[in-house]
Amino acid sequence: MTALTLTQICKSFGPVDVLKNIDLSVEEGEFVVFVGPSGCGKSTLLRVIAGLEDATSGEVRIGGQRVNTTPPAKRGIAMVFQSYALYPHLTVRGNMALALKQEGQSRATIDARIAEASRMLNLEPYLDRRPSELSGGQRQRVAIGRAIVRQPQLFLFDEPLSNLDAALRINTRLEIANLHRTLKGAMIYVTHDQTEAMTLADKIVVLRDGRVEQVGSPMDLYNNPANRFVAGFLGAPAMNFIDAATVGGPAGHSLGIRPEHLHIGADGPLSGQVTHVERLGGDTNVFVEAGTDQPLTIRLFGQHDIAIGSSIGLGYDPRQALLFDAEGQRRPH
Amino acid sequence: MNIARHSRLNTLAMHGALIVYTLIALFPVFVILINSFKSRRAIFREPLALPDAESFSMIGYQTVMKQGDFLLYFQNSLIVTVVSLFFVLLFGAMAAFALSEYRFRGNTLMGLYLALGIMIPIRIGTVAILDMMVATGLVNTLWALILVYTAQGLPLAVFILTEFMRQVSDDLKNAGRIDGLSEFTIFFRLVLPLVRPAMATVAVFNMIPIWNDLWFPLILAPAEATKTLTLGSQVFIGQFVTDWNAVLSALSLAILPVLVLYVIFSRQLIRGITSGAVK
Numbered sequence: 001m002t003a004l005t006l007t008q009i010c011k012s013f014g015p016v017d018v019l020k021n022i023d024l025s026v027e028e029g030e031f032v033v034f035v036g037p038s039g040c041g042k043s044t045l046l047r048v049i050a051g052l053e054d055a056t057s058g059e060v061r062i063g064g065q066r067v068n069t070t071p072p073a074k075r076g077i078a079m080v081f082q083s084y085a086l087y088p089h090l091t092v093r094g095n096m097a098l099a100l101k102q103e104g105q106s107r108a109t110i111d112a113r114i115a116e117a118s119r120m121l122n123l124e125p126y127l128d129r130r131p132s133e134l135s136g137g138q139r140q141r142v143a144i145g146r147a148i149v150r151q152p153q154l155f156l157f158d159e160p161l162s163n164l165d166a167a168l169r170i171n172t173r174l175e176i177a178n179l180h181r182t183l184k185g186a187m188i189y190v191t192h193d194q195t196e197a198m199t200l201a202d203k204i205v206v207l208r209d210g211r212v213e214q215v216g217s218p219m220d221l222y223n224n225p226a227n228r229f230v231a232g233f234l235g236a237p238a239m240n241f242i243d244a245a246t247v248g249g250p251a252g253h254s255l256g257i258r259p260e261h262l263h264i265g266a267d268g269p270l271s272g273q274v275t276h277v278e279r280l281g282g283d284t285n286v287f288v289e290a291g292t293d294q295p296l297t298i299r300l301f302g303q304h305d306i307a308i309g310s311s312i313g314l315g316y317d318p319r320q321a322l323l324f325d326a327e328g329q330r331r332p333h
Numbered sequence: 334m335n336i337a338r339h340s341r342l343n344t345l346a347m348h349g350a351l352i353v354y355t356l357i358a359l360f361p362v363f364v365i366l367i368n369s370f371k372s373r374r375a376i377f378r379e380p381l382a383l384p385d386a387e388s389f390s391m392i393g394y395q396t397v398m399k400q401g402d403f404l405l406y407f408q409n410s411l412i413v414t415v416v417s418l419f420f421v422l423l424f425g426a427m428a429a430f431a432l433s434e435y436r437f438r439g440n441t442l443m444g445l446y447l448a449l450g451i452m453i454p455i456r457i458g459t460v461a462i463l464d465m466m467v468a469t470g471l472v473n474t475l476w477a478l479i480l481v482y483t484a485q486g487l488p489l490a491v492f493i494l495t496e497f498m499r500q501v502s503d504d505l506k507n508a509g510r511i512d513g514l515s516e517f518t519i520f521f522r523l524v525l526p527l528v529r530p531a532m533a534t535v536a537v538f539n540m541i542p543i544w545n546d547l548w549f550p551l552i553l554a555p556a557e558a559t560k561t562l563t564l565g566s567q568v569f570i571g572q573f574v575t576d577w578n579a580v581l582s583a584l585s586l587a588i589l590p591v592l593v594l595y596v597i598f599s600r601q602l603i604r605g606i607t608s609g610a611v612k
Binding site: 047050051052071072073074077078079081082083084085086087088089098099102103146158 | 502504507509511512522527
């Protein structure tokens with residue numbers, strides 16, 4: 001069954017069109033990530049799905065039901081917010097119980113669900129604490145627990161990891177991935193971080209300026225981006241773009257090469273001066289000024305001793321390079 | 334105190350300045366208090382001396398207790414102040430929530446209109462207010478005072494609380510909506526506790542002028558049954574003779590309830606329950 005169907009969703013704030021004709025479907029048990037630069041409308045889209053904003057036009061269906069006029073609490077959704085949004089006056093237990101009490105669940109059901117959620121999230125020792133007595137990571141787990149106990153058809157995550165530090169972010173990312181495997185519910189996850197998108201998603205939806213740029217599996221989007229925006233947005237370090245004419249391609253087009261597809265070799269068609277080297281231990285990123293708009297980035301595996309200022313030649317496999325026309329659309333070559 | 338950032342000299346100077354200011358601020362209260370326990374002659378002979386065995390006298394308090402119904406005046410003042418504050422806070426917070434939370438046509442205009450009251454003193458409208466009170470038969474009732482003070486306090490309350498409510502996290506309110514809380518529950522259970530310090534500020538700002546007001550009680554409710562404390566104390570101040578013992582005693586007694594209310598609100602002022610709600 002389809003967990004969520006969006007049909008021709010538009011949203012305007014006064015004269016500003018934030019979402020433009022969004023069509024999308026999310027299957028049962030699917031993990032979908034909305035990703036895009038800030039201001040692309042991804043959070044607004046999530047709020048439209050949640051019912052916190054009304055769609056200006058279009059139809060939202062959750063579990064087959066049209067929910068355009070259904071209040072958020074009755075849509076069968078649960079949401080995790082970036083700022084945790086825990087109720088400061090309630091304990092962890094109270095935070096998780098509130099929505100269930102509002103639904104009119106029995107005392108026993110509430111207790112059972114809280115027990116299960118707190119076991120899954122290792123929150124048992126903290127059930128009687130207030131949010132102010134918890135660390136950031138614990139607060140975010142409570143927020144996730146508050147969503148789990150409702151057993152929703154659809155989980156909505158609004159940049160849940162943005163307030164956590166780097167180490168905790170990776171841990172919580174793993175936890176969310178595990179939760180998705182355990183709960184098997186459909187999840188929609190909004191982020192501006194392409195790493196989170198790539199690691200968590202079954203399906204990535206890339207948004208820009210209120211439009212869907214491309215939908216697909218992470219590897220699909222990485223290997224076959226539909227346009228220059230998607231190619232440049234996914235992947236870190238970002239894809240290199242060079243004027244196709246400089247390497248014998250059609251004029252006006254640009255050639256996109258992933259940093260790991262460039263290699264150092266005197267016989268290559270490109271050459272330049274090393275301006276900076278990032279040594280990460282496992283990888284080495286080399287930045288080269290090669291007369292292109294942006295310096296080129298080369299990602300080498302392992303550790304390499306490359307002097308800054310040295311001149312190097314660069315080569316690539318033409319089969320791994322992607323061709324984009326002047327409008328940024330992908331072209332076969 | 335962090336030793337690295339505070340030199341001993343700075344700390345001393347800071348505390349010195351604060352102590353001096355405290356002394357200056359408390360001096361009049363102190364003088365009122367000590368003189369309320371002295372005989373009339375001792376008040377004039379040595380106004381700054383502490384009451385001793387010879388000059389000690391409770392005559393002021395006795396006069397206050399005998400003259401008129403001071404307990405009733407107290408009660409009136411307390412009722413008017415507390416009920417007015419309750420309405421100012423309730424309606425002010427509700428209006429502020431609507432202004433800060435909902436997008437509707439004329440939102441900004443409405444906010445400006447409500448804030449306009451801060452700049453226009455309500456006493457300008459005294460004659461019209463008296464007319465209205467006479468027409469509605471509210472003259473010489475406590476409701477006349479409560480209504481006027483509520484109207485007087487609302488503009489500042491709305492203005493201050495709107496700003497504070499804008500700072501309450503949207504996520505928190507939305508989490509409540511998703512959990513199925515009604516807008517009223519969100520307002521009373523989530524937003525109000527978070528703006529408690531602002532509510533306390535508004536309460537303190539409004540409390541003192543209401544408690545001390547002489548103007549409206551004199552005009553709208555001068556009857557014996559509705560006299561407030563400030564109005565009741567005026568019997569001791571005559572054109573030619575003033576019973577200083579009684580005036581000072583009445584003033585000393587009048588400080589107490591305000592002190593209690595202030596302590597209640599100031600505890601709220603410093604309680605930071607917002608920590609942990611949002612990052």
